Amino acid sequence: MITDFYKCSEHKVIIVGLDNAGKTTILYQFLAKEAVHTSPTVGSNVEEISVRKTRFLVWDIGGQESLRASWNSYYCDTEIVILVVDSTDRERLTLTREELHRMLAHEDLQSAAVLVLANKQDMKDSMTVAEISQCLTLSSITGHSWHIQACCALTGEGLSASLDRMKSHVLAG
Ligand code: G3D
Ligand code: MG
Numbered sequence: 001m002i003t004d005f006y007k008c009s010e011h012k013v014i015i016v017g018l019d020n021a022g023k024t025t026i027l028y029q030f031l032a033k034e035a036v037h038t039s040p041t042v043g044s045n046v047e048e049i050s051v052r053k054t055r056f057l058v059w060d061i062g063g064q065e066s067l068r069a070s071w072n073s074y075y076c077d078t079e080i081v082i083l084v085v086d087s088t089d090r091e092r093l094t095l096t097r098e099e100l101h102r103m104l105a106h107e108d109l110q111s112a113a114v115l116v117l118a119n120k121q122d123m124k125d126s127m128t129v130a131e132i133s134q135c136l137t138l139s140s141i142t143g144h145s146w147h148i149q150a151c152c153a154l155t156g157e158g159l160s161a162s163l164d165r166m167k168s169h170v171l172a173g
Contacts, residue, residue: 017084
């Protein structure tokens with residue numbers, strides 16, 4: 001049955017971003033809703049996350065420079081790209097912008113939506129969503145549906161809203 005197929009299907013999500021942005025913490029917050037002790041991701045972590053009846057297969061990909069070259073091996077069939085930004089890391093935001101636009105030009109991601117998570121909003125010196133949006137030139141993205149959400153992976157703030165948005169995106173698509 002076609003309906004059963006859709007009920008059972010999983011939506012592939014990849015979490016990308018520079019090292020130390022908070023990707024692994026976010027993955028496990030999605031899963032457990034509690035902060036976990038993390039260590040730098042070597043290779044990748046993958047977890048299945050259910051938002052009521054919608055299932056996501058979420059890949060957390062290592063962000064160290066040496067690993068970024070292999071991000072593209074994860075792109076195939078990805079429906080949502082979550083880009084995690086450390087909102088306090090002003091110095092490397094330009095690098096994040098380059099990685100984002102390079103990624104979106106890849107043919108395997110032509111139909112993927114982008115969710116930017118402006119993480120570490122608990123820090124006093126964090127940049128706002130507006131600042132990050134401008135620096136990443138999000139408004140220049142035309143071929144992809146995109147959204148930016150402020151969050152704090154330590155408390156989980158902003159993450160339920162992110163999961164809701166992911167769910168409505170795949171249901172609408
Ligand atoms: P990565 O997977 O993107 O490399 P991690 O990043 O999830 O390993 O997180 C890197 C560090 O940032 C961790 O600190 C983690 O606790 C911290 N972190 C993640 N999200 C937040 C947040 O919202 N606010 C704050 N203040 N810190 C956060 P350690 O000290 O373990 O290196
Ligand atoms: Mg990690």
